[in-house]
Amino acid sequence: MELVWEGIRKAFDLLRTLDPEVLGITLFTLKVSLLATLASLVLGIGTGVALALNTFPGRRLAISLINTGMGLPPVVVGLFVTILLWRNGPLGVLELLYTPSAIILAQTVIATPIIAGISLSALQQLPPDLRLQILSLGATRTQMLWLLLKEARLPLLAAVMAGFGGVISEVGASLMVGGNIKGSTRVLTTATVMETGKGNFDVAIALSLILLALTFTVNAVLTHIQQRERPR
Amino acid sequence: MKKRILNVLGALLLCLGPAAAAQGTLILATTTSTQDSGLLDVLVPMFQKQTGIKVKTIAVGSGQAMAMGRKGEADVLLVHSPDAERAFMAEGFGLRRRLVMHNDFVVLGPAADPAGLKGTPSAAAAFRKLSAGAVTFVSRADQSGTHAQEKKLWKSAGFDPAGRPWYLETGQGMGATLNVAAEKKACTLSDRGTYLAMRKTLGLVILVEGDPSLANIYHVIELEPAKCPKTNAAAGKAFADFMVSAPVQEVIRTFGVDTFGSPLFFPDAGKKDE
Numbered sequence: 001m002e003l004v005w006e007g008i009r010k011a012f013d014l015l016r017t018l019d020p021e022v023l024g025i026t027l028f029t030l031k032v033s034l035l036a037t038l039a040s041l042v043l044g045i046g047t048g049v050a051l052a053l054n055t056f057p058g059r060r061l062a063i064s065l066i067n068t069g070m071g072l073p074p075v076v077v078g079l080f081v082t083i084l085l086w087r088n089g090p091l092g093v094l095e096l097l098y099t100p101s102a103i104i105l106a107q108t109v110i111a112t113p114i115i116a117g118i119s120l121s122a123l124q125q126l127p128p129d130l131r132l133q134i135l136s137l138g139a140t141r142t143q144m145l146w147l148l149l150k151e152a153r154l155p156l157l158a159a160v161m162a163g164f165g166g167v168i169s170e171v172g173a174s175l176m177v178g179g180n181i182k183g184s185t186r187v188l189t190t191a192t193v194m195e196t197g198k199g200n201f202d203v204a205i206a207l208s209l210i211l212l213a214l215t216f217t218v219n220a221v222l223t224h225i226q227q228r229e230r231p232r
Numbered sequence: 233m234k235k236r237i238l239n240v241l242g243a244l245l246l247c248l249g250p251a252a253a254a255q256g257t258l259i260l261a262t263t264t265s266t267q268d269s270g271l272l273d274v275l276v277p278m279f280q281k282q283t284g285i286k287v288k289t290i291a292v293g294s295g296q297a298m299a300m301g302r303k304g305e306a307d308v309l310l311v312h313s314p315d316a317e318r319a320f321m322a323e324g325f326g327l328r329r330r331l332v333m334h335n336d337f338v339v340l341g342p343a344a345d346p347a348g349l350k351g352t353p354s355a356a357a358a359f360r361k362l363s364a365g366a367v368t369f370v371s372r373a374d375q376s377g378t379h380a381q382e383k384k385l386w387k388s389a390g391f392d393p394a395g396r397p398w399y400l401e402t403g404q405g406m407g408a409t410l411n412v413a414a415e416k417k418a419c420t421l422s423d424r425g426t427y428l429a430m431r432k433t434l435g436l437v438i439l440v441e442g443d444p445s446l447a448n449i450y451h452v453i454e455l456e457p458a459k460c461p462k463t464n465a466a467a468g469k470a471f472a473d474f475m476v477s478a479p480v481q482e483v484i485r486t487f488g489v490d491t492f493g494s495p496l497f498f499p500d501a502g503k504k505d506e
Contacts, residue, residue: 087305087462097305098259098288179290182273197407198268199430 007205014206021183026210029187030218032100033168036107040163043108044115045156049145051116052123053131066120069113074106078173081106085177098179103187106173111163118162122155123148157226161219168215188214256285258467261297261306263377264405266450269425269496271487278483279474285467291405295375301325301453304460308468309453310475312423313377315384317451327454327465331505332475333484333497334449337381338427339440340410341367341419349419349439358440359389365398368418372409373401381448382421388445410434423448425496428488449500452476476501 014022051063083089085097085105096102126148134144149156171189178185180194188211195204266272267289276287290300294313298320300306310332311317320326339358341349347367352358362369363386371393372379386393393399400418402409406426413420414434427438440446452472457465474480481499488496 086303088303092462098290179288181288181290182276184286184288197264197405197411199407199411199433201433 003201004205007202008209010202011206011209014203015210022207022210024183025186025188025191025207026214028100029168029189029211030214032103032187033107033164034218036104036167037111037160037164039104039108040111040115040167041160043112044159044163045119045149047112047116048119048123049149051120053145063120066113066117070117072110072113073172074110074170074174075172075176077106077109078176081109081173081177097177098181098185100178100185102177103174103185106177107167107170110170110173111167114166115159115163118159119152119156122152122159125155126151154226157222161222164218164222165215168211168218256283256467257288258285258308258464258471259288259290259300259306260308260310260471261290261292261300262310263294263297263312263450264291264407265312265378265423265426266310267291268405268407269423269429269488271425271484271497274483274487275475275480278480279471282474283467283470285470287471293372293374293376293379293405295377295380298325301455301460304455304462307455307464308471309455310450311377311453312448312450313380314449314451316377316380317453320453325456325459327456328472329451329453330472330476331500331503332450332452333481333499333501334447335424335497336441337378337421337446337448338424338438339419339446340413340422340427340434340436341439342417342435343437345439347419352440355385355440355443355445356388359385360391362419363389363391363393365396368398368400368416369393370400370402370409370413370416370418370420372406372421373403374405376406377448378406378421378423381446385421385445410436425488428492428494428496431492450497 047066051059051066081102082097084091085094085102086092087095087097096105130151131144131148134147139147169189171193174185174187175190175193178187178190180186180190188207192204192207192211195207262272272289276289279285280287290306292300294311295316297306297309297311298313298316301309301320302325317329321329339349339355341347347361347364349358349361352361371382400412400416402412406422407430409420410422410426410430411434412418414436419439427434452475454468454472455463455465457463481501484497484499485495488494
């Protein structure tokens, strides 16, 4: 129990003194996960819209794949992205392995199906006549899409939160494709694993608390936006 | 629309990339002990300042480090698994292998010493005692240099512990394995450096030490460019030269004295190998 208190005290010390290394890791974690969430939003909502509004052969299969992808294990993503990015792998010429871009790429692969799956069900939940109504009022296809997304904004924000929560908390992929390199690709989760391995439990607890606080803050902001004005 | 999305994504991916894709980067594949003891946190910034070459340190076991070397996924290796290193050189993957430093392995266990290891004359005798199974033994089991050494010691004791209920395999680094051993009140084999760096949280004591068969020797290996054409050979050579240079050897000699009261590594550059 003493260890936990010591960890909490250490966490406040690290925050109060603005320890440059911890601060750097925290900001870097936030940056990487936000960029990955942003990329997944574009891809995920795009996929969700495409699947919700169109019918084509293989659509059910695509939806099953997306739903499976929502539970994609980060280590599996990490392994395949690593193989892809090896110097002698298919994308080796990009020299992305062990860089921040590699982490963003892997996290995007993890979050995209989560956001796609939730967007898809969000759009499917809208009344089916709504589309026809909007179109019959003379809206263009882009305008209709915009209105539909606006109508579904509550679950879409939930999708953002789920996607962000998924990537900021994962450790397997970041460790494999990033390499936990000091000052370059070390994020809060990989640093926590390393400090635990080194026996620095107080620092590990401190890092975990910072991670929790960070996740809470981002979600609080998103929740605030989500709940600001209730539709209808 | 689709093109714009792709453009945005491309920009997102690239905005963090260019710095790392520069010419002067070096992938150092090394063992967890050099990272967990904190030595690389001192040496890597020194090297980056001296040469301007950016180092990506990937801390894995010696076995995995050499596997990365074989695939050409690293530029230089800092490892401590002499038998495997000799095989690596014989296969032609290494250009040059130079002695850097040593410390030693120690057999650790709970202070109560249920297996009665204290005062055992040799490491082989200690491992024969361990084979009775009176105490749990935690193995790295990750093809690291320490794991190779442990297998060698079991062999010298004439015993194969695989599959015994008291033989636990973590498959993790030295630090994580020491934590497991501490929690299970078990015996384990560790390099002295990592043990000293973590001693405060462990509650494990040294039961066997000082046997010549417990020597832990680190070499730096440059890779053969003919076998791994994508290797940054110039940067690899710069790092190897750096490791055996006089100022670095002096840093190694004094590293840890102020924090742990005794040095964690002993510099060996230029000495005769084996």
